[in-house]
Amino acid sequence: MKIAAATTIATTAYAAVNPAQSEAASTAENLVKKAESHKVSLMRAISVDYNADAVTQPWSLYNKAKADYTAAKAAVNKLHGKEKERLNARLDNVKLWIDRTAIYIDAITSGKKLIKAQKEMEKQLAAGKMAEATKAYHALSYEIKKQASYLYRVYGQSTRQAILEKYKLPAEKAKQAALYPVSIYIEIGRLEAALQKEDFDLAEKYANNIEKWFNYVDDEKVLDVLTNKYSDVIEKYYPEIEEVALVEGVEYPTGSTEISGFQPFAFLDAKGNEWDIDPYEYGFSVRDDKGYFNEDGTLKDAYKKTGLTTTGTVKIQLIDDETKEVLLETTVNIVDGDQFKKISKGRLTTESGENASYATVGKKYQFDPTEAATLNGKTVVEGADKPITLANFPGATFKSSDEKVFVVNASGQITPVSAGKANLTVTWKEENYVLPIEVKSASTVQSIDLAQGKDKIYLNKNTSFNALVDAGYFTAKDQYGAEADLKNADVQLYTNKESVFTANGENITLTGKDGDTASLIVKINGIVKSFPVVIDTTAPVLKGTTDKAATNQNVTLTSDTADIASIAVKKDNTAIVNYKLGTALTEQGVYEVTATDFAGNKQTITFEIDKTAPTLTVSGDAAAPVITASEPLYYKNAAGELVAIQSANLDQTQANALFKYTGAGTIKSVTVNADTHTWTFVTENMAANDTVEYKDEVLYDKAGNQLAQSLKATFDGSKWNLVTQ
Known part of the structure; x- marks a missing residue:
């Protein structure tokens, strides 16, 4: 009772002492409630899930909510302590929705700017005013980038998507539709500038782009405007053809669909400059005695897909369409188009025929062609299509760009001289192929180990280090990380048990019996490595049938021999690829099976599976x-x-x-x-x-x-x- 009374007295006393503070708090509370009353209305006004339509801007609601918020905020700021903190926290939530409404209103304003820029561009395009349309295109591009930041800030996934679909997506679609017309207009300007400078290579590039892009213009009116402007530019710079002449050395390869009846003729201006024109558009035509070409120089329908199909000759006349006069006449050879025209790729190979990514001093290498182009434009790849060797290119010549790095002889054999980089140029029929070659210092063995899958060396007879290398026992790396050449290295062999085998230089002589073990010690380039050795003179034993047997049952071969390295199976003298022990042989025929262990010991058996009854x-x-x-x-x-x-x-x-x-x-x-x-x-x-x-x-x-x-x-x-x- 005393505690309660004290609390009541204290409260009464506080109110009596601070009546103004109590009234301010009450006023602030009411203003905050008024500001909060707008929150639901704002939420609904800016969400397409409720009242929003992505077009109407709720200015009135926004302004009223902002004014009430501002009044409440001013009243709350006059308070102190926890009451101020509590009311400010409630106002922060109101402010959040006021800000979201402002962003929504700004997004619609930005969207309207996009619509305006889009309509301006479309209006200029529709009018065929390409200069103005191009300017409007760039303005629209700028507005899309600029206004996108406002559009993407809209609150709510569904509302944001509605805003984007209403404004940004149509603008981007209109921009995409205008891309090729505007690009063509710009390219025509570049074409004209290149023609003015007589940069005809660049002009041809622009013209090719323009003609390709015409295919992507859907609006016929816009296309007419652009093609007319293109024609105006081209015609302004058309060369005047003053002379025609024969081109020497023209041949038609069979199989080529790219040949033209105008190829044997050159068209020159008054200064003697040859022009790459469409002669048919200039009033020239051709006529041939075999019926291969149309008058515009293109192949007739019978040859459009295949090209000419037989070798021989064709007589071609160049005709002046206006006077019908035969201006020139020539006979062109038709040659086998599958003949090689040039070497297009090649490689460096070692003396053993393996590919080499670089050359090493002390070794010799050979240039081998790997890809060639034919006269009819085909690409022939070595191995994939047919063999390609230097014999296919008689008279080919070879040149080193730096004989201090490597020299090359008339047969394409390369001899490295010193470390460095140089180019090998292979010339055939005036066509060059250049192969960059890097030469490194002489290779030396840096490491030696047993090859993958090998855990020891099996010996069944006297042998040598090179024979063990050939048998695949070792892997070695040189200082470049490449496979080292062990067979040409200086090697010294040792043994730890002469009762098992002796070593003399690079040779090994067996002295022990089957099953004896020892270590082979290899010293090479200062490296000393020990490898386990076992003598194994016993051939593997196959189970499941016997030699010379005949059976009318399936045969499943197995073996208790642990060190079988390979199984070779032939049926009726045809190899069965990837056969594994334990796989049933079911087909009729005469089988030959050879099992080889790691030491090279072999067992071969033959048997027949015959399931057909005699008659x-x-x-x-x-x-x-x-x-x-x-x-x-x-x-x-x-x-x-x-x-x-x-x-x-x-x-x-x-x-x-x-x-x-x-x-x-x-x-x-x-x-x-x-x-x-x-x-x-x-x-x-x-x-x-x-x-x-x-x-x-x-x-x-x-x-x-x-x-x-x-x-x-x-x-x-x-x-x-x-x-x-």
């Missing part, structure tokens, strides 16, 4: 029928093993013991030929429906396929027929 045919005359099997036949002995039927001459007793004859006749003898797998019978007194049958009727081929039919024949009165059952 029989009958031939011969009535008294001496011959039954032939499609392959050698076998029977099974008591142990179930296949036993080949052997050649034999069976007399009557033996024959009747083996064959059962039913009917009026008899078997006199049977001759069995194992090489030709035939049974030749001698019979007598045969009558219709007599039969002869092999008593042991189950026969097989070597792979175990059972004979598809019984060895049984029936006489029909004139010939013997096999019985299928």
Whole structure:
């Protein structure tokens, strides 16, 4: 009770002491509430999700909200302490929406500026006033960049997108539509300036751009204005052709679609300058005796896609269209267009034929062409299209730009002299190809290791260091980080166990037995490296079948040998690529499989997979029928093993013991030929429906396929027929 009373007394006392402060706080509170009352209205006025339309600017609402905010802010600023902080925080939230409204209003103002600039440009284009349109185009470009910063500040993703779609996107679309007309107008000005300076190369570049860009102008009226202006400029600087002459050495390559009937003729002005013009537009035409060209010099339809197709000659006349006079006549050779015109790319190769990115002192290199251009404009790439060698370019010459760096002989062989850079120029038929070549100091071995995938060296015989290099045991780098040449390096070999092998210079002699291990110590260019060695003289063993076997089952080869380096498989003498042990061989054929271990020991086996049952045919005359099997036949002995039927001459007793004859006749003898797998019978007194049958009727081929039919024949009165059952 005492605490509550004290609080009441204190509050009453404060009010009594500061009545003005209390009234100011109350006034400020009311003004803040008034300012806050505009927040929802502002939110709705600047959002297309509510009332905004991206066109109407809510000035009245904005001005009223800003005035009420300003009054409230002034009242709050007169307060002190936490009450001032509390009310200012509420006003900050109001200020946020007032500022967002201001940005929205500014964005619409900026958008209207874009619309104005856009309409001005479109008006000038529609009127065909290209100078004014170009000026307006640049003004619009400036406004788009300038006003974009205001448009992108609009609050709310949907409202911002509506603003952009209303103002910026149409302006950009209009600018894009005007891009080619304006660019053409500017380029025509550049063309005229180049023609005035007689810079015809530059003028041709501008003219090509203009003619290409014409295709992108959709407005026919604007296009007419631009083409007329272009024609006016061109005609102003048209050369006057005073003389025509023949061009020497013109040939037409077969297969080229770029040739023209006007190529053999030159068109000159009064000063003797040759002009690259369209002769047809100047009143000239051509006529030829083969019907290859139209009068405007273009190829006729039959040759537009293929070019000329046969070699030979064509006679061409240059005609003055006005007088119909033949001004000039010439015969042009038509040559094989697939002939090479020039070397367009080449490379440096080592003496072993490998590509070299640079040359090293102490070695020799060769220039090889890798790409060439043909007379008909095709590009031929070595390997991809057909082989390209220096023999294709007889008479080619070679020159070094600096013989202190490298020299080159008449065959294109390069000999480095000292470190540096120089160019190799290859000249053929007056066409040059330049290959930059960098020469580095002599290569020296900087490191040597076992090659990737190798963990030791396997030896199965006396060998040498170079042989180990050839077998791919080592990788080495020179001072440039490139693969070093080990075979030409000065190498000394050592061993840590002479009971396993001895080393003498670069040679290795085995002294141990299979499975012995030691270390090979290699000293090269001051580097000493030790490598583990094992003697391995045992060939790998393949499992899954046996050598010379035949089977009618799939064969899956495996091996318990751990160091198999490669498996080579051929079926009917055709290699099976990327075969791996454990993969079933299923197709019929004769297989040869060679397993090689890391030491070079090999095991080779051959076997046959045959899943086709043997068949029989009958031939011969009535008294001496011959039954032939499609392959050698076998029977099974008591142990179930296949036993080949052997050649034999069976007399009557033996024959009747083996064959059962039913009917009026008899078997006199049977001759069995194992090489030709035939049974030749001698019979007598045969009558219709007599039969002869092999008593042991189950026969097989070597792979175990059972004979598809019984060895049984029936006489029909004139010939013997096999019985299928």
